[in-house]
Amino acid sequence: MIRQISVFVENKPGRLAAVTEVLSKNxxxxxxxxxxxxxxxxxxRMVVDKTDEAYKALKEAGFTVRLTSVLAVEVEDKPGSLHxxxxxxxxxxVNIEYVYAFTSxxxxxxxxxxxxxxxxxxEVLERLGVLFKGEIx
Amino acid sequence: xxWNPAIERLSTEExxxxxxxxxxxxxxxxxxxxxxxxxxxxxxxxxxxxxxSLEDLSKLPFTRKKDLRDTYPFGMFSVPLSQVVRFHASxxxxxxxxxxxxxxxxxRNWVESLCRALVSCGVGSExxxxxxxxxxxxxxxxxxxxxxxxxxxxxxxxxxxxxxxxVELMKDLGTTVIACTPxxxxxxxxxxxxxxxSIERDTNLRMGIxxxxxxxxxxxxxxxxxxxxxxxxxxxxxxxxxPLFTECAERQGIHVWADMFLIxxxxxxxxxxxxxxxxxxxxxxxxxxxxLPLIRWRTGDIxxxxxxxxxxxxxxxxxMRILGRSDDMLIVRGVNVFPSQIExxxxxxxxxxxxxxxxxxxxxxxxxxxxxxxxLSDRVEIDTTGDILRLExxxxxxxxxxxxxxxxxxxxxPGTLQRFEGKAKRVIDRRKI
Numbered sequence: 393m394i395r396q397i398s399v400f401v402e403n404k405p406g407r408l409a410a411v412t413e414v415l416s417k418n419x420x421x422x423x424x425x426x427x428x429x430x431x432x433x434x435x436x437r438m439v440v441d442k443t444d445e446a447y448k449a450l451k452e453a454g455f456t457v458r459l460t461s462v463l464a465v466e467v468e469d470k471p472g473s474l475h476x477x478x479x480x481x482x483x484x485x486v487n488i489e490y491v492y493a494f495t496s497x498x499x500x501x502x503x504x505x506x507x508x509x510x511x512x513x514x515e516v517l518e519r520l521g522v523l524f525k526g527e528i529x
Numbered sequence: 530x531x532w533n534p535a536i537e538r539l540s541t542e543e544x545x546x547x548x549x550x551x552x553x554x555x556x557x558x559x560x561x562x563x564x565x566x567x568x569x570x571x572x573x574x575x576x577x578x579x580x581x582s583l584e585d586l587s588k589l590p591f592t593r594k595k596d597l598r599d600t601y602p603f604g605m606f607s608v609p610l611s612q613v614v615r616f617h618a619s620x621x622x623x624x625x626x627x628x629x630x631x632x633x634x635x636x637r638n639w640v641e642s643l644c645r646a647l648v649s650c651g652v653g654s655e656x657x658x659x660x661x662x663x664x665x666x667x668x669x670x671x672x673x674x675x676x677x678x679x680x681x682x683x684x685x686x687x688x689x690x691x692x693x694x695x696v697e698l699m700k701d702l703g704t705t706v707i708a709c710t711p712x713x714x715x716x717x718x719x720x721x722x723x724x725x726x727s728i729e730r731d732t733n734l735r736m737g738i739x740x741x742x743x744x745x746x747x748x749x750x751x752x753x754x755x756x757x758x759x760x761x762x763x764x765x766x767x768x769x770x771x772p773l774f775t776e777c778a779e780r781q782g783i784h785v786w787a788d789m790f791l792i793x794x795x796x797x798x799x800x801x802x803x804x805x806x807x808x809x810x811x812x813x814x815x816x817x818x819x820x821l822p823l824i825r826w827r828t829g830d831i832x833x834x835x836x837x838x839x840x841x842x843x844x845x846x847x848x849m850r851i852l853g854r855s856d857d858m859l860i861v862r863g864v865n866v867f868p869s870q871i872e873x874x875x876x877x878x879x880x881x882x883x884x885x886x887x888x889x890x891x892x893x894x895x896x897x898x899x900x901x902x903x904x905l906s907d908r909v910e911i912d913t914t915g916d917i918l919r920l921e922x923x924x925x926x927x928x929x930x931x932x933x934x935x936x937x938x939x940x941x942x943p944g945t946l947q948r949f950e951g952k953a954k955r956v957i958d959r960r961k962i
Contacts, residue, residue, distance in 0.1 A: 398912040400905060402941050430914035432939055437912075451907070454944040458910035489913065506912070 393461040394528055395443045396504065399436040400456040403429065411436060414453045420446040423528050424494040424504060437492070439504065439528050462506050464524040465517055469501040477503065480520055486513045502528075532648040532680065533641070536788055537843045541836070544787045544844065549583055551816040552791060556580045556589070559822055563607040565600055566824065586793065587802060591812065591825045597627040597768065606630055606821055613820050618666045619767050619865070629668075629768055630820035636675070638817050639770040642786050643676035649777035649784060649841065650761045651736065652706055654681030659699055661709035661717075662741065663689040668771025669741055673708045682706070689713065696721045703733045708772075710863040711739040711748050711760070715895025718756050729757035738763050738775055742860040743851055747961065748895070762850065766828055768821075769813055774848075779840050782847030789817045792846060793825070794834050797855035808833045810855045811848060829856045859956065861889065861897045864934045868956055871901060871936075874927050880909040880920050884946040891960040899936040901928065904943045 401407040408427075415422065424439040440446045443459070450457045467473035474493070481488060487508040495501045502524060507513045517523040531537050539547075557577045559566035570576065573590040580588065597605060606613070613630040631639070652658065658677045662669030670688055677684045685702060687695060689709070695717055698704070707714065714737055718728050728734055734756065740763035749760045764783045765772040769790070774783045785792050794809040795802050803809040811828045831853045836846045859866045868887055875881050882904035890898045903924065911917055921938040928936050 400911050400917065400940075400942065402945070407942070428914050430918060433914070433917060433941075435911065435914050435917070454907065454942070456905045456907065456909055456911060456943060458912050460912045 393510075394439060394464045394504070394524065396460050396462045397438050397440060397443065397446055397450070398458045398460060399438075399450060400433065401427075401436055402433050403431065408436070410453075411450065411455065414449050414455075415440070415446055418442075418445055418449045420449070423496060424492060424502070426490075426492040428490065437490075439494075441528065460506070462504050463510065463513055463517065464528075465503050465505070465520075465522040466500050466524040467503065467522050469495055473501060474503060477517065477520065477522060480516050481505075481507065481513055484512055484516045485509075486516065530648050530651070530653070531842075532645040536786075537645060537649075537845065539788070539844055541844060545583060547788045548791050548816060549581075551788075552583065552586065552814065553577075553580055555814070555816060555822055556824070559607050559824065563605065563822075565596070565605050566607070583791070586791070586814070586825070589814075589825050591800065591827050592823055593827045594627065594768070594829070598625045601625045602628040603630070605823075608632060608820050616666075617668045617671075617767060617771070627768065629770070631770070632819040635770065635818055635820050638789060639672065639773065640675045640679050642770075642773045642789060643672060643775075644680050645786060646763070646773070646775040646784070647676055647680060647682075647738075649843065650738070650775050651778055652677070652680065652682060652738075656682040656705045657685060657703055657733075658682045658706040658708065659685040659687055659695070659704040661687055661689055661695060661707060661713060662772075668765070668767050669708075672765065672771035672773075673738075692717055692720045693724065696724055696726050699728075699734060700726055700732050705733050706736050706738065707734060707758075708738045708763075710741045711744040711752060712742060712862060712891075712895045712897060714739060714752050714760075715748075715755070718752070719894045728755075734758050736761065738772075740764060740772065741863040743853070745961070746850070751895075764848065764851070766830075768823060768826060769815060769828075770818070777839060777841040777843060781839060782835055782849050784839070784843050784845045784847050787845045790814070791816055792834060792848065794832065795827075797831070805836060806833055808852065827855075829854050829858060831855055857956070859887075859889065859958070861899050861932075861934050864932065866899075866932050866934060870931060871928065872955075874931050875901075875903060875924070878924060878927065880906055881924065882906045882943055884948070885955060886946055887956045889956070889958045889960050897960060899934065900939060901936050902939045902941050902946060904941055904946055907943050 421441040422438050426437050428435045489506040491505050493503040560577045569590050575588045612632050614633050615631045617629045619627045660673045664670030721728050736759045738761050752760045761776045763772050763775045774785050776783050791814040793802050793812040795812050797810040811830045811832050813826045815823045830851045832848045832851050834846050884904045886902040888900040924938040
């Protein structure tokens with residue numbers, strides 16, 4: 393499981409910049425990033441190198457922030473990698489609430505999942521040998 | 530045309546003579562039968578024998594909505610419950626509802642007052658009157674119903690809502706008069722158009738009696754040009770007895786029947802009476818009410834009074850269009866809403882911070898729209914957009930159950946709503962009335 397930061401932001405000019413300013417000032421590097429949009433507002437989700445510092449700085453700046461543990465899998469950066477996992481989770485009856493992916497020099501392709509049934513998902517992913525157990529650098 | 534020509538055309542001196550006599554008797558009655566008023570008079574150092582003429586009126590203490598709430602439900606009643614034949618109650622918008630009781634005479638006088646009013650604006654026994662004010666605890670529906678029946682009109686007691694049916698029956702039954710809120714009339718006419726019905730061409734509707742929310746001359750013109758009907762203003766409050774007074778055909782103010790109600794206009798800050806034609810808060814003393822007589826009742830409505838004789842021949846004073854409220858009450862879609870009540874709901878929801886804004890708009894179709902912006906509490910933790918949408922829905926539902934009116938809720942970032950030094954101004958009313 394890896395730790396993810398979620399931040400609530402209104403859908404208005406300058407709101408994302410307000411978040412990235414805090415991270416930048418605190419020397420936090422963003423490794424993966426996504427925005428879920430719901431009209432008037434959105435949720436920024438990200439995986440960063442210095443999670444605790446980032447959480448504290450955002451909180452102090454007045455943002456609505458949450459730390460969540462999410463599953464990550466490390467797969468070959470090639471066609472069919474995500475499909476294999478999505479299919480296995482689906483067959484096991486696990487619902488994926490959201491998913492996003494990134495690649496980096498240190499890792500192969502990393503896919504981050506939030507699911508409704510973490511234990512079952514872990515089982516499936518371990519069986520496939522793709523569950524990521526390390527630290528995001 | 531008059532309903533009660535002898536009384537409606539009494540000279541000012543004769544009316545004052547009746548008012549003085551009734552005031553003396555009222556003061557004595559409430560002092561003898563109501564512990565609430567007895568204590569109030571004693572605290573103010575006034576004895577019933579001090580009230581000899583209308584000039585002595587200002588010696589009497591005011592009563593306010595707060596008094597009705599503090600003595601809920603029956604503390605201000607001045608007759609035993611066995612003599613009460615009906616209750617009405619407010620929606621409980623600021624916490625506790627207020628309960629109003631009526632004796633059989635009170636109902637008769639309510640009907641008398643509104644019959645005079647309806648005849649003065651031209652409703653007669655030939656008319657078919659569609660009553661689209663809410664029935665039930667709200668005083669609008671039943672108030673109009675009894676008066677319209679009493680004067681021999683044909684009543685269509687349809688109540689509020691179900692707009693397609695309103696249009697259909699208006700057309701099929703030949704409705705000539707409608708009573709509803711002005712914003713509902715605008716909505717209804719638009720709805721009719723969508724159904725392919727032109728109120729002007731396809732119905733017999735000739736007039737409407739509109740009230741229960743503030744509205745302007747501009748709205749009057751809009752209603753009249755869209756529908757080809759004549760629009761009249763009605764005044765009443767649930768505490769005084771729902772709808773009581775309307776404009777006469779001259780439409781130069783609303784006649785208040787002086788033999789039944791004694792009116793004053795006071796400076797809302799100081800409580801001092803203001804001069805004729807000057808704006809202030811309307812204060813009403815009920816001269817004939819039995820179950821719940823009100824002495825110097827602060828209505829909260831800002832208006833001014835004209836006492837010169839009206840071209841219609843009626844001698845009773847007229848109040849001019851209500852210009853606003855002296856308290857912070859908002860009227861949204863005809864429903865009384867207090868910001869304090871919204872605050873109360875919000876503060877019970879842990880995910881909500883302490884700052885909020887209330888924004889009121891009026892849509893093209895004349896319907897009010899209320900948006901409540903709330904800041905998230907810094908304690909809340911969210912991870913999905915669903916968390917926020919669920920929170921917005923939860924807040925909306927709680928507000929609806931308390932306010933009886935739907936509000937759109939917008940969650941915003943903590944620290945982004947305006948902060949105030951001193952008195953907060955949390956309402957942005959963008960409606961043009």
